[in-house]
Amino acid sequence: QVHLVESGGGVVQPGRSLRLSCAASGFTFNRFALHWVRQPPGKGLEWLAIISHDGFKKYYADSVKGRFSISRDGSKNTLYLQMNSLRPEDTAVYFCVRVGYVVATMGPSDYWGQGTLVTVSS
């Protein structure tokens, strides 16, 4: 049974940093690409970043490029999102998401975590 469990959210002041984690289980971690997707309160879904199954390819949305960094640790079956220079508009629920095709970097999102809320406020 695939599980993705995010952690690390909370309240943070503008300009500060935060690192989110996503613990994965129930599948062979190193064979699937993973994304981060966020959803501001009451709004739609925004794709943020993707990392390939082997960690060599990373792509970012323009809205977070240069501020956010995606990474993964195969020894811990964990995905990360390092968020720097946070802004109030980064306030959202952050979801960890799996790409549904083995070793592919493009594909539908077949499993989602429950999300972790990040609030950027002074």
Added chain:
Amino acid sequence: DIQMTQSPSTLSASVGDRVTITCRASQSISSWLAWYQQKPGKAPKLLIYRASSLESGVPSRFSGSGSGTEFTLTISGLQPDDFATYYCQQYNTYFYSFGQGTKLEI
């Protein structure tokens, strides 16, 4: 970047109705399109992938069609559990994008 535009933003319907939601891409994405259902406070759930393939376990009243730049999600015989928000997503490039969502209301 590829922009995805859904219509309508809100759709009112009744149990038993047949409804259609449209998603348009700013450039051709072949059939690399997925549809998701999201209920309040929950993560999205994959319904359709590759424009028309039904995800395992999803009821057959959901169907998808289209290719290129225009796609539709159809729900035939609405059930009470179907009232939710629906999103399309393209995965034609590494830079994924979602439509803005369609809220299906009773």
